[in-house]
Amino acid sequence: MQNGDQEVPSQPRHSDKAAGAYTLAEQIGYLLRQANQRHVAIFTSRMNEKLTTTQWAALVKLRDLQPCSQVNLGRETAMDVATIKGVVDRLAKRNLVRTAPDTTDARRLVLTLTEEGEAAVARNLPVANDISEETLSTLSSAERAMLAELLRKIS
Amino acid sequence: MQNGDQEVPSQPRHSDKAAGAYTLAEQIGYLLRQANQRHVAIFTSRMNEKLTTTQWAALVKLRDLQPCSQVNLGRETAMDVATIKGVVDRLAKRNLVRTAPDTTDARRLVLTLTEEGEAAVARNLPVANDISEETLSTLSSAERAMLAELLRKIS
DNA sequence: CTGAAATCATTTGTACACAAAACAAAGAAA
DNA sequence: TTTCTTTGTTTTGTGTACAAATGATTTCAG
Numbered sequence: 001m002q003n004g005d006q007e008v009p010s011q012p013r014h015s016d017k018a019a020g021a022y023t024l025a026e027q028i029g030y031l032l033r034q035a036n037q038r039h040v041a042i043f044t045s046r047m048n049e050k051l052t053t054t055q056w057a058a059l060v061k062l063r064d065l066q067p068c069s070q071v072n073l074g075r076e077t078a079m080d081v082a083t084i085k086g087v088v089d090r091l092a093k094r095n096l097v098r099t100a101p102d103t104t105d106a107r108r109l110v111l112t113l114t115e116e117g118e119a120a121v122a123r124n125l126p127v128a129n130d131i132s133e134e135t136l137s138t139l140s141s142a143e144r145a146m147l148a149e150l151l152r153k154i155s
Numbered sequence: 156m157q158n159g160d161q162e163v164p165s166q167p168r169h170s171d172k173a174a175g176a177y178t179l180a181e182q183i184g185y186l187l188r189q190a191n192q193r194h195v196a197i198f199t200s201r202m203n204e205k206l207t208t209t210q211w212a213a214l215v216k217l218r219d220l221q222p223c224s225q226v227n228l229g230r231e232t233a234m235d236v237a238t239i240k241g242v243v244d245r246l247a248k249r250n251l252v253r254t255a256p257d258t259t260d261a262r263r264l265v266l267t268l269t270e271e272g273e274a275a276v277a278r279n280l281p282v283a284n285d286i287s288e289e290t291l292s293t294l295s296s297a298e299r300a301m302l303a304e305l306l307r308k309i310s
Numbered sequence: 311c312t313g314a315a316a317t318c319a320t321t322t323g324t325a326c327a328c329a330a331a332a333c334a335a336a337g338a339a340a
Numbered sequence: 341t342t343t344c345t346t347t348g349t350t351t352t353g354t355g356t357a358c359a360a361a362t363g364a365t366t367t368c369a370g
Binding site for chain 2: 324325326327328329334335336
């Protein structure tokens with residue numbers, strides 16, 4: 001089978017940058033996953049009381065929004081309904097979040113921070129700042145701002 | 156309870172940038188999670204045959220490394236041993252990856268792509284390029300390079 | 311007012327992600 | 341060779357993450 005028409009570029013139905021050069025380590029998805037992994041690792045090792053990144057996000061956001069429905073908290077923290085439910089359930093079990101039916105709208109579940117929840121947020125805010133700081137420690141001030149802007153642009 | 160000593164800055168045991176201004180949406184962890192979410196959403200909607208980002212990473216990397224042990228593939232794709240096992244198991248069940256005991260080292264599990272696996276990679280490479288392209292579509296060429304470099308720097 | 315559409319919550323099922331522990335096999339040091 | 345250490349794999353348990361379906365409630369249009 002002699003091949004003679006292999007290199008003829010037909011109309012590109014796909015973006016073929018350099019045709020065939022697909023390096024996993026250069027793909028944006030891989031880079032995002034890696035960077036996120038490192039951040040989570042830093043977070044996990046630094047955050048004292050076994051709070052996950054998502055749990056922390058929910059607590060911090062709830063502090064600003066409370067009282068707040070579960071779905072709304074999910075929206076504000078970029079979590080799926082099923083995900084936010086799991087997160088809230090675990091936080092409620094640990095007595096950091098209080099849940100109560102809404103007296104006005106029977107569909108809603110009203111969330112508030114407990115005393116303990118408020119305290120946990122207050123106590124860990126400096127830690128959270130340190131975590132962000134360490135994650136970005138290899139970047140200059142300008143680079144940090146640039147990274148934040150670029151991430152926002154693609155979100 | 157009158158408060159009079161609230162604003163006195165004691166020695167900062169933590170990095171307090173503007174003391175108390177912690178905005179979730181500005182934190183690097185949140186931005187990374189958001190950007191990754193959007194990329195995964197694009198990937199999921201575009202990739203035809205129900206391949207996940209991780210499964211795709213494993214397939215592509217295995218193509219270059221095969222034959223290759225399971226743990227090694229995990230290392231090369233930044234996956235935990237438990238994670239890579241799950242991914243490989245699912246790919247093997249779908250006949251995209253073949254597993255066999257290593258004749259030299261009885262500990263190792265040797266992985267190779269099946270014919271079907273090779274075909275799946277070849278068939279979807281253009282799609283994968285499109286996915287990366289769409290993820291970065293709001294950025295200029297220079298911005299893409301900058302983002303990649305910054306992500307690498309913090310990884 | 312009533313039926314359709316939208317919203318909120320829950321459940322189910324699949325798939326990462328990682329810590330920790332257990333075990334077998336290989337390699338190195340004594 | 342025998343012991344110690346390292347390496348590869350598997351298993352268990354917890355916690356995101358999301359699609360899809362279900363049911364209850366509210367809102368809105370007619």
